Amino acid sequence: MILIESPGLLTTVQDRGRWGYQAFGMPVSGAMDLYSLMAGNAVVCNDPGAAALEMTLLGPRLRFSSSRLFCVTGGDLSPRLNGREIPCWEGIMAREGDVLSFHGAVEGARAWLCISGGIDTQPVMDSRSTCLRAGIGGYRGRKLMAGDVIPLGMPDRLWYRGEGFPIPPRHRNRVEKCPNIRVIPGPQEEMFSPSGVESFYGSVFRVSAESDRMGYRLEGGPVEHAGGADIISDAIPCGAVQVPGHGLPIVMLADRQTTGGYPKIAVAIGADIHLFSQLVHGDILSFRKTGMAEAEKASRSMAENLSSIRTMAADWRSRQRTGLVQKKEGTMRLRLEGEDFEVSWETQ
Known part of the structure; x- marks a missing residue:
């Protein structure tokens, strides 16, 4: 423990x-x-x-x-x-x-x-x-x-x-100061005006103080909707970028709710989700549109890296011949011919 x-x-x-x-x-x-x-x-x-x-x-x-x-x-x-x-x-x-x-x-x-x-x-x-x-x-x-x-x-x-x-x-996952996060188009991208989509991909956003494990609220220029900003609630995947009526994106993360009623302009690819975890209030980020092919390639690369780490770690362990020494020093009590002794010991 x-x-x-x-x-x-x-x-x-x-x-x-x-x-x-x-x-x-x-x-x-x-x-x-x-x-x-x-x-x-x-x-x-x-x-x-x-x-x-x-x-x-x-x-x-x-x-x-x-x-x-x-x-x-x-x-x-x-x-x-x-x-x-x-x-x-x-x-x-x-x-x-x-x-x-x-x-x-x-x-x-x-x-x-x-x-x-x-x-x-x-x-x-x-x-x-x-x-x-x-x-x-x-x-x-x-x-x-x-x-x-x-x-x-x-x-x-x-x-x-x-x-x-x-x-x-x-x-090792790198910590990036101003990450350009790869996203695929969201299921409601058509609910945003052409200028709104353009501004989303062309803008730099700042992490708001109202950000936590549930989601990161972003500050910057508002993303324009083509009409209304409400949908019938549907599922929210990790990395979904919701845009409420005020036009400021919210990136949904680990503790996100299961459904939401705001349109999703994009979804961050799985291989880039970790980039959000290292950002704090005031940090800046931007988004880059990509496709499923690149997203799948990035996910495969991560899986291959994890497999390589496990293989290398197993090889490392196989080459170590030393046993575990639990303590470097200690004391013990012995009783010899009716008399008690306290013995100190240490390993070299």
């Missing part, structure tokens, strides 16, 4: 999401960047969708109760183990009593902490993901707080051999 000594700004348990329940009005939730979640899990020998901690801007301070391998992916929130800086996107060993802390965002806005064995909270509707609006999943349906004790699952038998394995830079 891990003890949360300080929770950070917003730390929640997230996995791949709560799929299969949108028809009942339940949001999917899950990690804002599924690639980073799955990449980190590959390093620590977990299932791809195992639950991890999602951290926003300022991560937590937590203490390990047993030896575990962990990997921090996503943005750089300045992780430190026992006060010493450690790299992201690499397998790091924590021993019993070690303290992991985060000292604020250096690059990006969110990071994921994957731990061998995974976060082992009670699943709700087949997922451990926290849905804050519904108050379910994760740890008691809420963000983490000081004093929370988070259970961990049983790690793979070779988990400790992943120590030191680095994900190659070419397989």
Whole structure:
């Protein structure tokens, strides 16, 4: 288990999401960047969708109760183990009593902490993901707080051999300052005037302060509708760009509602969804129209990268011959010929 000594700004348990329940009005939730979640899990020998901690801007301070391998992916929130800086996107060993802390965002806005064995909270509707609006999943349906004790699952038998394995830079999600996000035309693109469509693709938008895991509201020039701005409510995929009557786009993300009644001018491709997770209030972005062929190619590339990471991590573990040393020092009590002794020991 891990003890949360300080929770950070917003730390929640997230996995791949709560799929299969949108028809009942339940949001999917899950990690804002599924690639980073799955990449980190590959390093620590977990299932791809195992639950991890999602951290926003300022991560937590937590203490390990047993030896575990962990990997921090996503943005750089300045992780430190026992006060010493450690790299992201690499397998790091924590021993019993070690303290992991985060000292604020250096690059990006969110990071994921994957731990061998995974976060082992009670699943709700087949997922451990926290849905804050519904108050379910994760740890008691809420963000983490000081004093929370988070259970961990049983790690793979070779988990400790992943120590030191680095994900190659070419397989890491980049943090982009002013991303140009690829989108395919939305199902209601015809509800926007030609000048409205042109302005959508030709404008630069700024992330509003009213942005969260549910969706990002954008500021900039309004996108003009051809007529009304209401539709019969239909399904909302992740990355859908809704445009209400005021003309300012809203990008729907992990905690989005299941249906909506505003026209969707575009939908961000799956391979670019992670770019939103690293943006904060005031950051700028733009959109670029693409087609299904490029979207599918980008998704295949991501899947191939994840497969490569798993293969490289397995190869790394196969070449490590050292066993796990649980402690570097300790004490034990011995009784010899009726007399008690306390013996101190340490490993070299």
